[in-house]
Amino acid sequence: MAPGEKLDPLPDPFILQPPAFHPVVPYVTTIFGGLRAGKMVLLQGEVPLDARRFQVDFQCGCSQHPRPDIAFHFNPRFHTTKPHVICNTLRGGRWQAETRWPRLALQRGAGFLTLFLFGDEDVKVSVNGKHFLHFRYRLPLSRVDTLGISGDVSVKAVAFLNSNPFVEGGSEYPAGHPFLSESPWLEAPCSRALPRGLWPGQTITVRGLVLPEPKDFTLSLRDEAAHVPVTLRASFADRTLAWVSPWGRRQLILAPFLFYPQRFFEVLLLCQEGGLQLALNGQGVGATSLGQQALERLRELRISGSVRLYCVHC
Known part of the structure; x- marks a missing residue:
């Protein structure tokens, strides 16, 4: 590049965050540019045979004390008689009314590919290509800038993507094809x-x-x-x-x-x-x-x- 030459401008909507492969859990990362409608997070992994629970948190910051607000808490639980998912919001150090989703689409000992698609009013979640749940926001999506993953889960890849621009309304799930590294x-x-x-x-x-x-x-x-x-x-x-x-x-x-x-x-x-x-x-x-x-x-x-x-x- 010649002296004084400037790089082409890159508006935020064009920038994609590099994926992370095999991160160590618990895993916390900044979401570059924060979340906005049309953005998607892809999570590939495997549930251990002895798993009790794990959680995926879309957070408003990454401090430990005080604990940051959590706009969307996704918490599969396997150790109960009827495995299920709990979704919730943490605001001001207090959990709000939880929402329970039965018929858990994740299984112990099995791999999974989960997509979190963020819309204008809610987040939609699909597991292995099938819609599983949606959760209406209780905190502004614009406050979310951190992803946290913890608990009994082996993560193979985390990717940050944009939705398909050719689908009207941007409400359909983008193609969540698995990511491979060194293949x-x-x-x-x-x-x-x-x-x-x-x-x-x-x-x-x-x-x-x-x-x-x-x-x-x-x-x-x-x-x-x-x-x-x-x-x-x-x-x-x-x-x-x-x-x-x-x-x-x-x-x-x-x-x-x-x-x-x-x-x-x-x-x-x-x-x-x-x-x-x-x-x-x-x-x-x-x-x-x-x-x-x-x-x-x-x-x-x-x-x-x-x-x-x-x-x-x-």
Whole structure:
């Protein structure tokens, strides 16, 4: 970077916090930028066979004395005759009226993937892809800036994401595909088959971390004849993102450049009639045109470049 040159501005909605893998419990972390409607926290883990209870707290600060307010307390309990979840709010050192949710969707000795989706008025919770509960806020969501996890649970990953920008109202659960770390299946260059091509409504999700000294990043879609009708390329030399045509023509994407060293990113492609819509870190940033027949003929997704991948789903 030349002397005096400034980095591109990065508005808060575009910034995603890097995921944490295998954190030691009890675990407390700051939520960068705090919580707001449309933000989601993904928790992957496993419940030990002898688990009694654990809790996930969305807190207003991280002090020990006095104890911070807790806007949303999620507390699965396994040691009772009928396992259940308690949800509550701690305000001024006092617990409010608790809400009990029976038919616990978590089980001892089993893995789980839980999504906490924060809306305007309440938080929705899904477990293993199925809606489990919702809890109406009793404290302003804007006060929440800390996540705490404690109790009998083994945590594999914690990730902070934005909801799908292509879903009207932002009330649907984003794609909560599991995160993997150091997996040979996710080493770049990485390839995924598209045996049925692409069809309207299908999404491609790529999540990862840019390496310390990046050189390039390319996401391409290939058809049956190994042609490459769609290429998305990030240039670290001039910090631009562009669609590249099969003939080498570049169509710049006018959005903040998010692929900085050691920064987490999410690329979402939504197939629709006439082309693909693109979202970066939960923000829609444009589209590229491609006929439906060409979309149906696509057979392979390829990802290459200076990135460490955590999730590729198509």
